[in-house]
Structures are given as C-alpha cells and as structure tokens.
Amino acid sequence: MSAAGARRELPGRLVAVEGLDGSGKSTQVRLLHRWLDGLGLKVFFSEWNSSVLVKEATRKGKRRQLLTPTTFSLIHATDFADRYERQILPMLEAGYLVLCDRYMFTAFARDGMRGCDPGWLRRLYAFAHPPDITFYFRLPLETALGRILAGRPRLKWFEAGMDLGLSADPRESFRLFQGGVMAQYERMTDEFGFTVLDATRSIHRQQEVVRSIVAERLDLARFRQRRGR
Amino acid sequence: MSGKRCYGRPPAGVDPGGLRGALIVVEGPDASGRSTQIALLGEWLEERGYAVEQVGLKRSRLVAPTLDRAQEGNVLSPRTMTLFYATDFYDQLENRIVPALRGGYVVLADRYIYTLMARATVRGADPEWLRTLYSMALVPDAVVFLRVSAARLVERTLKARASLDYWESGMDLGLARSWYDSFVIYQRRIRAVYAELQREYGFEVVNGNRSVAAIQRDLRTRVCAVLADLFEGMDEGGGPDASG
Secondary structure: OOOOOOOOOOOOEEEEEEEOOOOOHHHHHHHHHHHHHHOOEOEEEEEOOOOHHHHHHHHHHHHOOOOOHHHHHHHHHHHHHHHHHHHHHHHHHOOOEEEEEOOHHHHHHHHHHOOOOHHHHHHHOOOOOOOOEEEEEEOOHHHHHHHHHHOOOOOOOOOOOHHHOOOOOHHHHHHHHHHHHHHHHHHHHHHOOOEEEEOOOOHHHHHHHHHHHHHHHOOHHHHEOOOOO | OOOOOEOOOOOOOOOHHHOOOEEEEEEOOOOOOHHHHHHHHHHHHHHOOOOEEEEEOOOOOOOHHHHHHHHHHOOOOHHHHHHHHHHHHHHHHHHHHHHHHHOOOEEEEEOOHHHHHHHHHHOOOOHHHHHHHOOOOEOOOEEEEEEOOHHHHHHHHHHHHOOOOOOOOOHHHOOOOOHHHHHHHHHHHHHHHHHHHHHHHOOEEEEOOOOHHHHHHHHHHHHHHHHHHHHOOOHHHOOOOOOO
C-alpha cells in the first residue's frame, strides 16, 4: 500500500480517455476496445465510478445531496481504489492492455473545480500508475454543452455542479461548472502530457487517429492471447 | 476567542478560525473503557451546563452501512477500507463536528484520525500518504489516550463479549491461526504505532488499568483545564450562543 515509492515496470499497458461530458470519449474508447478485441489481444476495460461495492454509498450520498467537496472526492477515490486494486493493477501485472474511461484526472478536474486542494488530490492518487497514453478529447465548451443539453430535459444535481451554488438554474450552473472543469483539464494537458485530440472531427476520423497512436506507441504484438494448448 | 486550525489546509469551504467550542478526543483500543468514560464525561459536562455533542468512528449516514456490509464479507483491500473510513471521518467532521464547534459545543470524540492511522499503518499503508489523507482534520484541543495492558484488554473483551472481534484481532492480516495469538500480536503492533503517533501529535496518556472512577477523575481534571483556557473571558463577550 505504499504511495509513489514502489513504482515498478509492469508488463501491462494503460490507456485512459479524458474529457468533458459530451466530448465523445466513451464512444471512442468503446471503438478502441472493439478493435483491440478483434485483433485477439488481452484487453480489459474499466469505467469511472463503477465499483459495485462503493456504488451504493455514492448513490445514496448523491441522492440525498449529503456530499461536500471533500467527501465527494473521497468517495470517488474509494471507488477508484477498489477498482484499481481489484482489477486494474492485477490486469496490468498479468500483462493486459487496460482501457479506462476516465482516470484520476477526472478527479483532479472536478474536485479541483469544487475547491479541493490540487496538491492534496495529487498526493491522494499517488498510489496509481500513470497511464502510458492519456487521450484528452478537446472541444469548445459550447459544443460539449450543446451535446449534453440537447438530449437531456433534466440534469442531475451533482452533474450540474448545483452543490457549488454557482447558479440556481441547473442549466446555467452546468454551463459554469463545465467551464471550470474544462479550464482544469487544459491546465493539466502539459502537466501530465495528455495526447490531445480534436473532438469536433467525425467519430470515424478521430478513431483512426486513436488507433494509429495506440499502434505506434504500444507494442501490440506483446498482448496476443495465447491460443489453446 | 479560540479559533481552531487544521493539520494542513482545511477542507474546501471550512473556516477553522471561526470555530469556538472545544474538541476533546479520547483514544484507546477496543475494550479500553473509552465509551464508559466518554458517557460519564458527557453527563458531567452537561450537569455543569456545557452543551455536548458526541461523535465516533463509523457513524456517518453516508458510508457506515456500506462499510459494515463490506467488513462482513471481508472483500475490501486495505486501501479501499482506509479511504472508506476517511470518507466517514470527513463526513462527520464537516456535518457534525464543525457545526457543533461553530455553535460553541464541547465535542467529545470517541476516537479520531489516530486510530484510523494506526489501523492502516499496521496493514501496510504508507505513513506519508496517511498524513496527507488526514491533513484536513482539525487539531483537537486535547487528545487523551487510555493505555491498557494487552493482558487486560483480552480479559475485558472476553468478559464483555465472550469472543474476540475479527478486525480487532487483526485476523485479516494472517498473523496467527489462533484468534487469541493474533489478538495479542495485533494489539502489540497497534500499540507500537500509537506510541509513535503519541510522540508526533502529543497525546496525553492516562493509565487505563485503574478503576473507572480513578480514570474519570483524571479525565475531568484535564477537560477542566482545557475548558478554562478556551472559555475564560468569553462570557464578557456575550457567551457562546450570542451569534448563533
């Protein structure tokens, strides 16, 4: 359970996608997963905020609006640690390609926007391996907002950042909150060496770029499944 | 006027400088007599006209039920467990301790970050990481540690429950097959960590191997001194409830 100290070379590789809601990153990672699967490689996919055990507490806290910026951050860190230690790390140790829809940078962006100390957040997540590639899907704020707001009559409380008291109107609050989250992502681009993608281009074109970068930066042949014995 | 501070930066949105009550922490292992002592202390303080709020570990509405379930199944990694406990701690800090202190209450905490740090440390947590995790905790006005010998702890635990607790025996660590042996080894390790924490955070140690009344006398003396320091001269300024 040591922090940054014991960072050792693992046989697996880690690819994360990050970006605003509506940036299309989930679609892109799903298509990447399809492709890698089709190549017969050992791939594992993990999604932010999906640990079964922690989910119940998260849901309850969100429904009852019980969470402060600190507990909001910690409950997501708990979820992440559970998935990391039970799935992500063992998969990396077993030599898998691990794909993550959102990684610790989501916490840095959202919790940072909520007022949590950036240094504290980075030390909190120091136990986790940094990704080998982090794709950041960049697009203008208005485009992201349009994509989300168009298909959604109602926004959830925390999704809209209503806990921050930015505005009494959920749509306006969402706008301000997402703007802040985006500024946080932009600041992290250099800090963590994100691979930036233009998320305004067609899904197909973006996926071509994603696949070529993955093929170039990772030695995919190493991840072939062993066939029957 | 007192005002408090945190070990590191305060949690987002919390101003420790504006807190006036008293935060008194009683630490000690299970079966050290903590709960009895805190109950007595609470009654005594209320008799003397102080409003008291009691808090403890694993009492938050947010995560306590999930934690209980997870512990039964023993399925969480030590780090996940530590983060769950930290969520529980900060939930109570922000939703109970801070509001009570703002209102001028005496908050009696049945254990605090030190127990959480000790448990995580014996399970291999990085000490620096733990200090970061709990750096937003308020610095208490007093921390009293009830020190009880291991032999006495076993005796009391068995007498009270006729069995040893899985977690308090450190059975998850695989220290020994026998619960009794494991309990003794685990408590010894915990005690060594407490000793380090005591030096670092400056607890006051009270000998818990004595009668309930004798321990209570010590605690009251200590609490009186803290309250005198904190509340002296406050009443001329309008009293603890003046600004609600």
